[in-house]
Amino acid sequence: MSVPTLLLQIDGQPVRVKAGSSVAAALRLAGGMGVARTSVTGQPRAPFCGMGVCQECRVLIDGRRRLACQAVCTEGLRVETSE
């Protein structure tokens, strides 16, 4: 039996993940370190604590700023890692 999957978009690129995955996991699957945002000094930042405390995984999810580690992927989700 195959595991159900979902298709979402990260910065316009399609990414397929297992149902139940967090957006933080999807960022990692999309490649590299799973960079979520850029600091004011221009450093790339990625999920660190994975439990909603460090705030380093902020992304725009369907236009609203959310923590990637606390958001569960749904079909067609649009994720942007702008700031």
Added chain:
Amino acid sequence: MHAEVIVIGAGIVGAACAHALAQAGRRVLVLDAHIGGATGAGMGHLVVMDDNPAELALSRHSIAQWRALAPRMGEDCAYSACGTLWIAANEDEMAEAERKQQRLHAHGVDSRLLDAPALARAEPALRKGLAGALEVPGDGILYAPNAARWLLAQGGASICVEHAKVDAIEDDGTLQLADGSRRSAPQVVLANGIEATTLCPELPIRPKKGHLLITDRYPGTVHHQLVELGYVTSAHHSDGDSVAFNVQPRPTGQLLIGSSRQFGTTDPAVEAPMLARMLQRAIGYLPGLAELNAVRSWTGLRAATPDGLPLLGKHPWREKLWLAVGHEGLGVTTAPGSAHLLAALMTGAAPGFDAAPYAPRGLPETA
């Protein structure tokens, strides 16, 4: 280093005092316990306050000094000349805005009244139905911890900073440090905010706890520091808990949201009911805040005197000791003016404005 003055506390007030004393030609040793205080916890606002003539004089002179320093300050000091909008929710508060403008004008502080449409154009994120505002363009904000470090660095070889906790001030003015060693200088400045009462229990200073919250980056949401005119009535009661609307646009695009006041607690914990009350107040003025993402909240303790003015001058009986404490919520604003007055008194120079209203008071006359 053979210090001529020791400053206890490297927060914004201690740093400004060290800076002013170094400028007056003194060699200064700064002792800081790295406990962290109001400088790191506060909003870093530079705002002219006019509750009484002494507060107005100190804040006005201080902001003029900050404005003169700002072009030389590093970018990490995050100085922003955003100005303040004192928001009037109704016609009564608009009348207060007019009285405030007259008081500021009488003392040479530039300001202008905005009617309701002008306010809505200036800050579209504010709720509809507000009466107007008083804009004070000379006000600003900065990041106080870095500004304090910058002030200390300006002293060059004249300022030496040492990580040390002072355990006691002996009768002859010698300082006893936690590591067992001692430090002595002809003059000592106590500038460690709320911690001052551990060394001088006789000081009439009480902790006034405050909560703050900062959002993620939403550039362009707010353009000025926003303060409700009701702040003057809600925040300045000497007793009882209160909240007031106060929001700053940080240069990062984040919004820093205050403010709350509580007496009778030194517990640093964020209290959800107080934070909720503060945020409800803020959302009442800026409804869109409810949609934004908060990144962090924290608390700090203001060092409050009974009359709201800092204690600046010679301690009445402690040998060699000078006071620069009790700045409550206005320490970042008034640090340069406080330092100017104290350094003038300590070096026998003539201060640029009257030091009398801030002279240490409310202490027993003798030990």
